[in-house]
Amino acid sequence: MADRARLGERAAVASSSRRHGQPAASRTRTRARARILALATRHEHWSAAAIFALVVLAFLWPVLVAGHPFLPAADLYRFAPWASSAPAGAAGNYNVALLDVPLSYYPWDLLARHYLHAGIFPAWNPYAFGGTPFLANPEVAWLSPFSVPLWILPLPYALGLVAALKLWVGAFGTYLLVRELRLAFWPAVVAGLSFAFCTFNVVWLSHGVQVTVAVMLPWAIWLVERIVRRGRALDGLALVAVVALVMTGGHPGTQLHVCTAVVLYALMRATFAKDLERSARVRRLGLVGAALLLGTLLAAPTLLPAQQAALDTAGAAARRNGSASTDFLGSHLSFAALRAALFPEWWGRASETFAPGNGSYSERALFAGTIPLMLAAVALVSRGGWRVKGPLAVLGALGLAIGLRAPVIRDAVVNAPLFDVVQDQRILLWFLFAIAVLSAFGLQAVLNGAPGRRRAWGALAAALAAAALAVATIPTIADGALGQALQYFLHRSDQVVEEGVQPLASVGWLLVPAVAFALVLVLATWRPQRRALLGAAVGLLVALELLHAAQGFLSMGPASSMLPPRTAAVAFLQQHRAEGRMAGVNLALASDWSSTYGLRDVRGYDAPQPSLRFDALWRTINPNQSAHSEYVFGALSPESLRVLSLLGARYVLADPGTEAGGLGLQPAYRGSDATIFENPHAAGRALVAGQVHVAGSLQEEIEAATEAAFDPQRDVVVRRDELPAAFDAGQAGRGHAQVVGDQNARVTLRARLDHPGVVLLDDAWAPGWSVRVDGKPAQALQADVVLRGVVVPAGEHEVVWSYRVPGLRLGVALALLALLATLAWAGALIVRRRRS
Numbered sequence: 001m002a003d004r005a006r007l008g009e010r011a012a013v014a015s016s017s018r019r020h021g022q023p024a025a026s027r028t029r030t031r032a033r034a035r036i037l038a039l040a041t042r043h044e045h046w047s048a049a050a051i052f053a054l055v056v057l058a059f060l061w062p063v064l065v066a067g068h069p070f071l072p073a074a075d076l077y078r079f080a081p082w083a084s085s086a087p088a089g090a091a092g093n094y095n096v097a098l099l100d101v102p103l104s105y106y107p108w109d110l111l112a113r114h115y116l117h118a119g120i121f122p123a124w125n126p127y128a129f130g131g132t133p134f135l136a137n138p139e140v141a142w143l144s145p146f147s148v149p150l151w152i153l154p155l156p157y158a159l160g161l162v163a164a165l166k167l168w169v170g171a172f173g174t175y176l177l178v179r180e181l182r183l184a185f186w187p188a189v190v191a192g193l194s195f196a197f198c199t200f201n202v203v204w205l206s207h208g209v210q211v212t213v214a215v216m217l218p219w220a221i222w223l224v225e226r227i228v229r230r231g232r233a234l235d236g237l238a239l240v241a242v243v244a245l246v247m248t249g250g251h252p253g254t255q256l257h258v259c260t261a262v263v264l265y266a267l268m269r270a271t272f273a274k275d276l277e278r279s280a281r282v283r284r285l286g287l288v289g290a291a292l293l294l295g296t297l298l299a300a301p302t303l304l305p306a307q308q309a310a311l312d313t314a315g316a317a318a319r320r321n322g323s324a325s326t327d328f329l330g331s332h333l334s335f336a337a338l339r340a341a342l343f344p345e346w347w348g349r350a351s352e353t354f355a356p357g358n359g360s361y362s363e364r365a366l367f368a369g370t371i372p373l374m375l376a377a378v379a380l381v382s383r384g385g386w387r388v389k390g391p392l393a394v395l396g397a398l399g400l401a402i403g404l405r406a407p408v409i410r411d412a413v414v415n416a417p418l419f420d421v422v423q424d425q426r427i428l429l430w431f432l433f434a435i436a437v438l439s440a441f442g443l444q445a446v447l448n449g450a451p452g453r454r455r456a457w458g459a460l461a462a463a464l465a466a467a468a469l470a471v472a473t474i475p476t477i478a479d480g481a482l483g484q485a486l487q488y489f490l491h492r493s494d495q496v497v498e499e500g501v502q503p504l505a506s507v508g509w510l511l512v513p514a515v516a517f518a519l520v521l522v523l524a525t526w527r528p529q530r531r532a533l534l535g536a537a538v539g540l541l542v543a544l545e546l547l548h549a550a551q552g553f554l555s556m557g558p559a560s561s562m563l564p565p566r567t568a569a570v571a572f573l574q575q576h577r578a579e580g581r582m583a584g585v586n587l588a589l590a591s592d593w594s595s596t597y598g599l600r601d602v603r604g605y606d607a608p609q610p611s612l613r614f615d616a617l618w619r620t621i622n623p624n625q626s627a628h629s630e631y632v633f634g635a636l637s638p639e640s641l642r643v644l645s646l647l648g649a650r651y652v653l654a655d656p657g658t659e660a661g662g663l664g665l666q667p668a669y670r671g672s673d674a675t676i677f678e679n680p681h682a683a684g685r686a687l688v689a690g691q692v693h694v695a696g697s698l699q700e701e702i703e704a705a706t707e708a709a710f711d712p713q714r715d716v717v718v719r720r721d722e723l724p725a726a727f728d729a730g731q732a733g734r735g736h737a738q739v740v741g742d743q744n745a746r747v748t749l750r751a752r753l754d755h756p757g758v759v760l761l762d763d764a765w766a767p768g769w770s771v772r773v774d775g776k777p778a779q780a781l782q783a784d785v786v787l788r789g790v791v792v793p794a795g796e797h798e799v800v801w802s803y804r805v806p807g808l809r810l811g812v813a814l815a816l817l818a819l820l821a822t823l824a825w826a827g828a829l830i831v832r833r834r835r836s
Contacts, residue, residue: 044185052171055543056164062556063160070160071106072098072206072555074562080588080655081569081673093557101206103630104605107592108140109150116151123745123805127595128604130647131764135805136309137608139209141250143302146212163205170215171196177222178440181388186535187440190542194372195436197546199344199365200429203553209250213258214429216246220262227287228269233829236287240822243295253422261430268391297818304807315609318627319421333425335404340366342466343506349552363425368435370513371542374459375442376435382445389441392434399430447531463514467507474503513545569674570597580650580682586632589653602647605630614786620706636660645681646705646712646784648762652677683712686749688735689758690714701785716758722781727791733757745803752796759799761788768806773797
């Protein structure tokens, strides 16, 4: 908008100078008026920025001022080894909807921070699944500017600071877009608040990467709007930067949804733009396309490794062709979930009684504010502005239809390339964004006079009708539920309530902002000339409503209640971590939180997903394992012990008092926090195979490796097609191997063999690992289903395993080419400006 004001100033001055005989004093007054307009616009921008900062501060006060960690880890107190040390206030901070954060996102950020501080190239994560790609993990957001504070500041506080920055960026970007659409200050502020604090951004805020990408949507649409209106190459260059921020943000599904929204909006706006010749439309669409291409290529060093690492993984297979919906909570949202657009507490809050209803809280993110929704309805029934409102309405309708699985539309989308491997119900983001921006059009109609105000009264009547209809559709209302609902409405509780109480209370929270909005309109009729006061009052109501609705979806308690301590059982495992890996029964010492203590776990959680081979092996001990959940085993048994031994789990942690009779396990630690068993059958880190079993298929490999007679301390199973033709697998081998060097992407072994044999490294195999024997390339074997092996001649040898991130070199090359093209673009603009 400052650019627009400057352009207006120049145009005014140029126009005045062209008027023959115009007095100098008149030209001076024209310049003065233009400068005042520019200063007023800048003042409004600063005011909006301050308003958003104050609202964000009010929301994240416990983190930013009180110093509470922005880390919802209190749920870990429900499991060993922390259950016995849970403080009195821990239960009040339980939030099962945020369990992904301590199980994956926080450990990944902590590990990334450790590697960067230590100067280690973070190629590989040795702490989960027996080892897994790490730089290729797209949800770490290595190159995102939002990640910089995470690598510099104390992590729990930095997480809160980055969360505040994301909310502010989302709000201000929406504000800029609305101002570009020629709407007034307060409508733009209301739209910014609505989008920043919509439930998508709130419920995913702790996770980090989803919101990192989502908050760039209004910025991208803002620049597309400027390109369509003006056709300036400079705006295209700015869009390159925004797209690069989107594509380095770290969540592939949200990245796809944001970029698709940009493409659809650009096509619709360019198609219906007024007074544009065909060549101008094509050129402006070309600017958008070039920006999308260059911005994506700039992120290739993270995108290509992530794509390569996802090949042949359990997660990618589960998501492909819509099959993610078979085992992922929330993917089967029905139209009943539409209640969440008006009643975000219909099924309770995530921090209170957990009632999934129509999908999980995270997936059922449909609330952008009652007042913004009413204002959006006003916009849709108001005349004018449909060249801009139309594309927004289409985006919102498509987001809602796809997210709620509307027939035909949803099926066409989820079967499309790229969309078939992401969770498309999260495209509800389009709906929330459309509501936020359309609410600005509605408020502008109200501010412009009585006709808009009458439509607002109609929206209020619709809200009341929706409340009545909602009450009528409550399946069961227990006796006395109305009184309990009033108490629940006034005093929040984490106790289980009677049937119908939560829905009734949520209806009450619909009526409060709706009635308050109506009162503001009534008061405004007395002083219709006070439009600024009316806009400010609506902005205040929207801020209060959204802040209230956001409570209970995030956990921001004191550190004593949020961060589980290092218990005696953890200290024992840390003392013995050089002896081998560990595992926990069920969610005991949950992965990947175990990595925060430097413990190598055979389990893991989410991206990067384990290989299909690992998944097949694990399903022999947990047939119902979901690719979207933490990999767990339910109990100690002969079957689970064989797999754990194969993967090198030397110690197994279980609930205190657990017994393991008949399994040959000896308790190494017994305490009030946990019981830890030492597993004498666990394979060592490196070994020379005493017997090599040959298998013809993956199923034969798994069957051989999980037989009771298979000894993982001396036996190895290898596929027949991987062994050298001259190798005699039936010849028993003798020898010794040990790890003499262990770095992130390089492991060195010293092996001595009496005759040629297989040397096994009990680390997970993945594409990118190669092996050299005495400095010469050798063929890497996928041994014991998921581990690394190599055939070594007789004698004493050095075996070196090295990891090169697949796709990284090509990604860097593409990014450099894109950077050169972007710099050339910028240079051409500078030259053109100097010539003009």
